[in-house]
Amino acid sequence: MKKLLALFFVLATSVIYTSCQLAGGADNFTAPQNFRDYWYNGQAEISRYKLEQVQYGAINPGEAVLIFVTEDFRTDTQVKLESDAKDKATSVLKLNSLRRFVTGIYDYSLYSSVFTPIDTKKYEHSQKVTMSSQDWCGQVYTQLNLDGGKYDVMKRSYFEKDATEDFKIDAAWLEDEIWTRLRMDPQALPKGETQAIPAAYAARIAGQTLEPQKAVGTLADYAGDAFTGNALRQYSLNYPDAQRELRIVFEKAFPYDIAGWEETYPSRGKTLTTRAVKTEQIRSDYWSHNAPGDTTLRNQLEVKGF
Numbered sequence: 001m002k003k004l005l006a007l008f009f010v011l012a013t014s015v016i017y018t019s020c021q022l023a024g025g026a027d028n029f030t031a032p033q034n035f036r037d038y039w040y041n042g043q044a045e046i047s048r049y050k051l052e053q054v055q056y057g058a059i060n061p062g063e064a065v066l067i068f069v070t071e072d073f074r075t076d077t078q079v080k081l082e083s084d085a086k087d088k089a090t091s092v093l094k095l096n097s098l099r100r101f102v103t104g105i106y107d108y109s110l111y112s113s114v115f116t117p118i119d120t121k122k123y124e125h126s127q128k129v130t131m132s133s134q135d136w137c138g139q140v141y142t143q144l145n146l147d148g149g150k151y152d153v154m155k156r157s158y159f160e161k162d163a164t165e166d167f168k169i170d171a172a173w174l175e176d177e178i179w180t181r182l183r184m185d186p187q188a189l190p191k192g193e194t195q196a197i198p199a200a201y202a203a204r205i206a207g208q209t210l211e212p213q214k215a216v217g218t219l220a221d222y223a224g225d226a227f228t229g230n231a232l233r234q235y236s237l238n239y240p241d242a243q244r245e246l247r248i249v250f251e252k253a254f255p256y257d258i259a260g261w262e263e264t265y266p267s268r269g270k271t272l273t274t275r276a277v278k279t280e281q282i283r284s285d286y287w288s289h290n291a292p293g294d295t296t297l298r299n300q301l302e303v304k305g306f
Helices: 002-017 033-039 175-184 200-205 292-301
Strands: 044-055 058-074 089-103 106-117 128-134 139-147 150-157 164-170 192-197 213-221 232-239 244-251 258-267 270-284
Touching (some): 058 175, 106 175, 270 292
Antiparallel strands (some): 044 058, 058 089, 089 106, 139 150, 232 244, 244 258
């Protein structure tokens, strides 16, 4: 019995440790060598940002964390590949994005995930986006799954007006995938007038409708002084009808490190700007560091949480 329990513990530990393991080449697509050297070396990129988040007509203190990592992703069931069905999977760049901030007595937590195939010629759009929002009032969950030329949208909410919604929208550029596509090739981002689907968290926080909207994309050198880095550039996505603009500032050279971002939009009759500035960055196989002693890595990132 003791041997069986020991074997079970080893197997269970193995499942936990490999729960976030990186892509192993599920298809025949070969990414450029510099991309493979950076993104397929057994580590994820984790960046922490000082956040000033607009909500309720005020700028609220908080922090954000961006976690970029490659995975093998099943395109039929649109979940992480954990079997031998490599013929049904492709390699994706996944972004887990966390935004946590305080509004008066209570706090918000916004968590988004986007799964973007690295073979962008074969897969024009990201396969899946999920977003959950928690605050002291309740919870909201949104999921988009690509199905042909449409996204299947599922929304579940504590709030009555959008408690249960299931609908389809035309596929278009996802604001959520701007972040992952930028890390692959900023020049391929949409420029000029385009159709874009606002980020799922923006639909929750900034009140934008989760459907394709008129947008204008701009790529240029960064001219401000709020962010630091090497040869910074800025990608802007402006929604004129919603009076909202997202600006992502990043380094010109690969791997296009994100120095921070700004979002400007109306909130309770005021036009205010959210800003996130990078404070720390590490590369780590973080899924292997889940023991109490591994909090040293968390301290290195200066992640606080609430």
